Amino acid sequence: MDLKDSILELIRRAATDLSPDVVESLSKAHENEDEGTPARGVFRTILENINMAKDQSTPICQDTGSLLFYIDFPKGDIEKKYKEAIEWAAVEATKKQYLRPNAVDPVSSKNSGNNLGENAPYIHFHQWDKDEVRIRVMLKGGGSENVGTQYKLPYPPLKAGRDLAGVRKVIIDAVVNAQGLGCAPGTLGIGIGGDRVTSYALSKVQFFRKIGERNSDHEIAKLEEEILDSVNKLQIGPMGFGGKTTVLDVFISSQARHPATFFVAISYMCWAFRRKSMVMKNGEVNYD
Numbered sequence: 357m358d359l360k361d362s363i364l365e366l367i368r369r370a371a372t373d374l375s376p377d378v379v380e381s382l383s384k385a386h387e388n389e390d391e392g393t394p395a396r397g398v399f400r401t402i403l404e405n406i407n408m409a410k411d412q413s414t415p416i417c418q419d420t421g422s423l424l425f426y427i428d429f430p431k432g433d434i435e436k437k438y439k440e441a442i443e444w445a446a447v448e449a450t451k452k453q454y455l456r457p458n459a460v461d462p463v464s465s466k467n468s469g470n471n472l473g474e475n476a477p478y479i480h481f482h483q484w485d486k487d488e489v490r491i492r493v494m495l496k497g498g499g500s501e502n503v504g505t506q507y508k509l510p511y512p513p514l515k516a517g518r519d520l521a522g523v524r525k526v527i528i529d530a531v532v533n534a535q536g537l538g539c540a541p542g543t544l545g546i547g548i549g550g551d552r553v554t555s556y557a558l559s560k561v562q563f564f565r566k567i568g569e570r571n572s573d574h575e576i577a578k579l580e581e582e583i584l585d586s587v588n589k590l591q592i593g594p595m596g597f598g599g600k601t602t603v604l605d606v607f608i609s610s611q612a613r614h615p616a617t618f619f620v621a622i623s624y625m626c627w628a629f630r631r632k633s634m635v636m637k638n639g640e641v642n643y644d
Contacts, residue, residue, distance in 0.1 A: 360444045360445055362634060363491065363634075364444075366445075366634050366643065367454055370493050370494075370495050370631060371420055372410060372412075372416060373410045373416075374630065375629070375632065377567040378567060378604070382604070385604070386399035388600050389599050393598075394597040394598060395597055395598060395599025396599075398594040398597055398599075402594070416628045419497045420455045420458065420495055420497075421494075421497040421630065422477075422496045423446060423471060423476065423495065424493065424494040424496055424560070425480065425492070425493050426479075426482070426491075426492040426493075426561065426564070427479065427489070427492075429481065429482075429483060430483070430485075430486060430488070431485075433489070435481050438491070442479060443477070446470065446471040455471055457469045459473035459476040460473070461473060488635055489635070489636045489637070490634070490635050490636075491636070492634075493631065493633070494560070495630040496625070497626050497628065499626060500539060501623075501624075502537070503533075503534040504556075504624045505622050506552065506555065506619060507620045508620075509522050509523070509620060514529055523620050524583055524586075527622055528586055528587060531544070531592070532590065534592075535592060535596050536592050536595050536596020538626055539626035540592060540593065540594050540595055540596060540602055540626075541594050541602055542602075543603065543605050543606075543607070543624075543625040544583075544587075544603055544622060545561075545563050545622075545624075545625065546562065547560075547611070547619075547620070548610040548611070549618070550613060551617065551619065552619055554611065555619040556623065558609055558610075558621070559609075559621040559622060562609055562623070563623070563629070563631055564631055567605050569607070576608050576609070580605075580607065581606075583606045584605060587602050587603045588602050594627070
């Protein structure tokens with residue numbers, strides 16, 4: 357399988373087959389809800405949808421999202437070949453209906469019809485010291501993107517200061533404001549610090565962590581667990597119907613900030629938590 361076909365297969369897997377850690381988390385959430393409740397019914401429908409999509413190799417959701425690629429490659433490799441392969445794969449995936457056409461020009465409002473456009477697909481390149489290539493893709497739905505937000509601390513309406521207690525307040529506020537929109541149960545990716553752009557960038561890359569994977573920093577890991585517990589006690593539940601699971605997990609990371617700024621970016625991923633990766637080495641391709 358060549359590079360183009362390998363990336364096409366990566367997109368197909370991302371669009372039609374949720375990763376095992378996500379399916380397991382959704383299954384546990386289903387079992388945790390009381391029999392006969394709307395929440396349990398929603399989870400049952402979600403799980404049936406997941407199984408049908410996998411069996412029929414069809415998109416898990418009608419909104420197949422925006423394509424976000426993250427490529428780690430060795431020194432001396434060429435970015436252009438990956439960009440060309442990704443664009444070809446996006447067009448083919450659209451033809452095969454793994455993807456819905458989702459690239460719209462904001463000036464003309466014209467849909468390109470093939471998921472190509474200015475900065476679409478989005479591709480982030482990173483050179484590393486390994487002798488292998490890792491390509492990760494995320495399909496980011498519009499509904500979940502709409503409930504993402506960013507706070508600037510201090511945030512007087514919540515009396516949120518420039519500390520982890522303030523971070524906790526604004527994250528919970530974001531979930532309360534979402535009220536199940538963005539197709540709950542969601543997963544939260546949080547970026548603390550940086551500028552407005554890099555805080556969002558940090559928040560989104562958190563979605564490549566596995567459900568249950570904690571930050572290596574003890575204080576942040578503790579905050580992740582505390583927020584997960586707090587937001588699920590809100591009883592917003594799947595799709596806002598009430599229930600014990602509003603969020604599947606909370607992933608937080610931090611980075612240096614300017615002394616005058618303290619940004620907290622909150623990205624939201626819907627229950628259709630679509631991300632996949634592949635590693636290429638010595639002519640072999642392994643998917644995860």
